[in-house]
Amino acid sequence: MVLVSPQPRRPYMRLDGCRGSPNNRFSCTHSSPVVADRISGNEKTHLWYWTCLVYTRRERSAATVAVNAENIVMIVPNLLVIDDDTAFRSAVCEGLSRRGFEVEQARDGQEALEAIQNKRFHLALVDVHMPRVTGLELLRRLPATPDRPACVLMSAQLDDTIRREAEMMKAYRVLSKPIRLAALCEIVSSALLECYNWRAS
Numbered sequence: 001m002v003l004v005s006p007q008p009r010r011p012y013m014r015l016d017g018c019r020g021s022p023n024n025r026f027s028c029t030h031s032s033p034v035v036a037d038r039i040s041g042n043e044k045t046h047l048w049y050w051t052c053l054v055y056t057r058r059e060r061s062a063a064t065v066a067v068n069a070e071n072i073v074m075i076v077p078n079l080l081v082i083d084d085d086t087a088f089r090s091a092v093c094e095g096l097s098r099r100g101f102e103v104e105q106a107r108d109g110q111e112a113l114e115a116i117q118n119k120r121f122h123l124a125l126v127d128v129h130m131p132r133v134t135g136l137e138l139l140r141r142l143p144a145t146p147d148r149p150a151c152v153l154m155s156a157q158l159d160d161t162i163r164r165e166a167e168m169m170k171a172y173r174v175l176s177k178p179i180r181l182a183a184l185c186e187i188v189s190s191a192l193l194e195c196y197n198w199r200a201s
Helices: 041-046 086-098 109-118 135-141 160-168 181-196
Strands: 012-019 027-034 078-082 102-106 123-127 150-155 173-176
Touching: 078 086, 078 109, 086 102, 086 181, 102 109, 109 123, 109 135, 123 135, 123 181, 135 150, 135 160, 150 160, 150 181, 160 173, 173 181
Parallel strands: 078 102, 078 123, 123 150, 150 173
Antiparallel strands: 012 027
């Protein structure tokens, strides 16, 4: 849980545990101040959402205090590029990294599942045809939870069957390869805006 100061460049207080209610002072444990523009290390890797607590007159448990979705701010999105084509995967990762995104890569759906179990990703770029676990199978196996990344499927052999299956599994978009990097980056930005209300600074 994180208390956010509305003033720019003021420390944010990360609370690993707290007691009390919005109408009373919090009794905090394991708290540590974090300055938003100095996030590094584990904070940069694991803490991407600064949750604004909404203070109301009604007594609430600190653990269940209401959250205003409009005030949830993503610092930097985590992207996962999943493709068995090393050259394509590397080019996409490099292009997205240059645009300021945090990018990791996986060679197939199995590696992607393992990565997603260990880290929160906001968007996944997924090739359809891969060994071990295909892109469509990956989407089937992703849990339907709020932490599930938005998925953009890509295929050099795109057909109506793939499109229908992707739509059933709620893929954000289905793209035909080859695709220009600039166009792919535009789609990434659109997905982050639509799914998370995130805009590039």
